[in-house]
Amino acid sequence: MKKYLSxxxxxxxxxxxxxxxxxxxxxxxxxxxGMLLLLFAAFxxxxxxxxxxxxxxxxxxxxxxxxxxxxxxxxxxxxxxxxAISTGNIAYExxxxxxxxxxxxxxxxxxxxxxxxxxxxxVLVFAFxxxxxxxxxxxxxxxxxxxFVLSLFLALGVVVAFTMVIYIITFYTISPTGVRMAATSxxxxxSGSLLPLPFFPDGLRQAAELLPFASMQNVPLRVYSGExxxxxxxxxxxxxxxxxxxxxxxxxxMMNRALRRVVVQGG
Numbered sequence: 001m002k003k004y005l006s007x008x009x010x011x012x013x014x015x016x017x018x019x020x021x022x023x024x025x026x027x028x029x030x031x032x033x034g035m036l037l038l039l040f041a042a043f044x045x046x047x048x049x050x051x052x053x054x055x056x057x058x059x060x061x062x063x064x065x066x067x068x069x070x071x072x073x074x075x076x077x078x079x080x081x082x083x084a085i086s087t088g089n090i091a092y093e094x095x096x097x098x099x100x101x102x103x104x105x106x107x108x109x110x111x112x113x114x115x116x117x118x119x120x121x122x123v124l125v126f127a128f129x130x131x132x133x134x135x136x137x138x139x140x141x142x143x144x145x146x147x148f149v150l151s152l153f154l155a156l157g158v159v160v161a162f163t164m165v166i167y168i169i170t171f172y173t174i175s176p177t178g179v180r181m182a183a184t185s186x187x188x189x190x191s192g193s194l195l196p197l198p199f200f201p202d203g204l205r206q207a208a209e210l211l212p213f214a215s216m217q218n219v220p221l222r223v224y225s226g227e228x229x230x231x232x233x234x235x236x237x238x239x240x241x242x243x244x245x246x247x248x249x250x251x252x253x254m255m256n257r258a259l260r261r262v263v264v265q266g267g
Contacts (some may be wrong), residue, residue, distance in 0.1 A: 003098060012110040026119050029066040030126060036062050037134055052198035056133040057225040061196055062246070063127035063136040064221050071116035072155055072217050076098060077163055077180065078108055085170045094259075101255045104167060105248075108160045140226040151213035151220035154240040158215045161247035164186065168251060171258040192218035198227070212243040 044055050053061070053124055070076065081104055084090045093100055127136035139145040166183050170176040188194055190213035197208055197218045208214055221234045222228040228236055 008106045009178055010111050012114045026122050029123055033062050033066040053227055057227050060136050060225040061221045064224055067120040067123040068116055075184040081167050082170055082176050098173055101252055126156050144202055144226055147223040150218055151179045151223050151237050154244055155216050155220045161251055163166055164251040166252040168258055181185045191216040215240040215243045
């Protein structure tokens with residue numbers, strides 16, 4: 001366990017060095033969050049009662065999404081992992097006294113958390129300073145805040161476990177591009193990234209909420225605002241735990257099968 005913690009710490013500190021990229025990301029997220037709010041505000045003015053979320057709840061959803069985008073997005077992959085698989089450099093990874101799945105999982109988690117640590121505080125402070133109903137509000141109670149923190153880290157685990165499956169599929173393909181594009185497109189739509197799941201039509205919304213994608217962004221962002229509470233929140237967090245365990249189990253099984261058949265050529 002000590003070597004895994006040391007590896008995580010090294011990757012986390014290394015990722016903290018990219019401050020210029022974090023600054024560029026923050027500026028983008030300020031403007032993107034503002035544009036989304038203005039877009040939704042135009043629709044809410046016509047008939048606010050026809051929407052499934054209050055505008056203040058939606059504003060909190062959008063600002064949290066922007067603050068933790070680098071932590072919870074489904075389209076950010078570690079390109080050096082793809083390169084290691086396709087070029088055969090995975091042989092060097094296998095020489096380390098650590099399980100390959102654990103290595104990659106901690107590497108992806110550390111990089112995502114470091115990028116979020118650099119960006120989230122300025123975005124959250126900016127959002128709190130905005131006037132109501134455009135700004136970020138506090139959770140309705142302490143319980144919702146604590147459940148949000150738990151759900152946020154479970155969401156991180158689900159996202160990383162999902163990306164791990166994509167990495168492992170690359171062992172069986174010539175290029176990861178096709179699988180990567182199909183998987184991220186589905187995840188962006190069904191995770192609540194493009195549109196919060198409550199805005200989906202009935203039937204599609206219920207189906208989407210049962211899929212692992214909903215555990216990536218939909219659950220923690222809705223728990224924070226109180227839009228998910230009580231039994232519904234407990235059920236959703238329980239689904240996060242289930243999908244985290246299921247995806248990790250699937251990834252470990254796929255990794256073991258892939259490594260038994262992998263052939264590294266060259267010299």
